[in-house]
Amino acid sequence: MHRLYENEDITVFWDSDKCRHAKVCVHQSPTVFNKDKRPWIDIGGAPTAQIWQTVSQCPSGALTCVYNHDVRIVFDEGRRCSLALSGDTEIGECCYDETPDSWTIVHTGVRSEYEGKGIAKRLVFKVTEEAEKRKLSVVPVCTYAMKVLG
Numbered sequence: 760m761h762r763l764y765e766n767e768d769i770t771v772f773w774d775s776d777k778c779r780h781a782k783v784c785v786h787q788s789p790t791v792f793n794k795d796k797r798p799w800i801d802i803g804g805a806p807t808a809q810i811w812q813t814v815s816q817c818p819s820g821a822l823t824c825v826y827n828h829d830v831r832i833v834f835d836e837g838r839r840c841s842l843a844l845s846g847d848t849e850i851g852e853c854c855y856d857e858t859p860d861s862w863t864i865v866h867t868g869v870r871s872e873y874e875g876k877g878i879a880k881r882l883v884f885k886v887t888e889e890a891e892k893r894k895l896s897v898v899p900v901c902t903y904a905m906k907v908l909g
């Protein structure tokens with residue numbers, strides 16, 4: 760399972776396959792990370808600096824985070840993609856093809872001036888999260904998505 764949690768400043772990623780359930784996050788920031796709640800991460804439960812610090816202590820790498828750099832990620836089902844927006848300008852996308860039971864990620868791209876900010880990972884996780892909500896599997900074909908999704 761791949762999830763992303765966003766506030767104004769940062770995006771937190773969670774990869775359930777990597778989570779060892781060591782609960783470092785739960786002990787350090789219980790108002791944010793609570794395994795008994797759904798969703799189990801409340802990104803508004805603590806200041807950004809505290810969340811960043813807690814995520815950095817995750818021993819497995821299941822939790823990671825990036826700054827948003829004023830770039831929003833939206834999902835456009837009609838176009839079969841997630842989009843990265845800076846203001847109203849599209850600066851990246853992650854596109855997929857559909858089959859009845861899966862989405863195949865075929866392309867992920869971000870304008871060169873926005874590379875290195877974690878935007879492509881946010882795009883891939885957005886598509887994956889939307890697929891998993893629909894109980895569809897994800898097949899990464901594009902090399903970047905293959906790398907991010909392991």
Ligand code: SF4
Nearest residue numbers: 778779781782784817
């Ligand atoms: S600290 Fe990391 S490995 Fe431990 S429960 Fe939280 S997400 Fe999972």
